[in-house]
Amino acid sequence: MKVFISSNAKLDLSETVKYIADDNPGAARDWLKDIEDSIKKLASFPNPGRIVPEYSDDHIREIIKGQHRIVYRINLDDETIYIIAVHHSKRHLP
Numbered sequence: 001m002k003v004f005i006s007s008n009a010k011l012d013l014s015e016t017v018k019y020i021a022d023d024n025p026g027a028a029r030d031w032l033k034d035i036e037d038s039i040k041k042l043a044s045f046p047n048p049g050r051i052v053p054e055y056s057d058d059h060i061r062e063i064i065k066g067q068h069r070i071v072y073r074i075n076l077d078d079e080t081i082y083i084i085a086v087h088h089s090k091r092h093l094p
Contacts, residue, residue, distance in 0.1 A: 001074075003043050005083040012086040016068070031066075035086060038063055038070055042081050046074050054093045064089065 005013075013035065021028035041048075042063075049061035052071055063070045071085040071093065085093065 001043050001046055001079045001081050003039060003081045003083065005039070006085075009083040009086050016086070016088075035065060035068070035070065038065055039083060042072060046072075046081055052093070060084070 013032065017028045017032050020031055047061070049063040049070075049072065051058060052060045052062045059074045059076075061072055061074065063072075067089050068086060069089050070083065071087075073082045073084055074080075075082065
């Protein structure tokens with residue numbers, strides 16, 4: 001499957017990296033690498049995540065990485081995965 005990251009998810013990543021880097025640039029790099037590795041794994045294994053409770057849709061899933069949620073939508077028709085959001089678990093989904 002191909003993986004695409006939405007502009008909103010890219011903004012989430014950028015803002016989180018900046019926030020972490022203010023205190024610890026090395027931790028920001030490590031966090032980003034961990035998130036990117038998890039996203040890459042979705043191409044081969046798209047169903048490890050749980051169904052997102054807020055949406056109750058089998059095609060919208062999430063992976064929890066520490067205190068962050070990687071929310072994605074699986075489209076079986078064109079074999080793609082769309083990363084919708086990457087944000088802190090205390091934030092509400094739109």
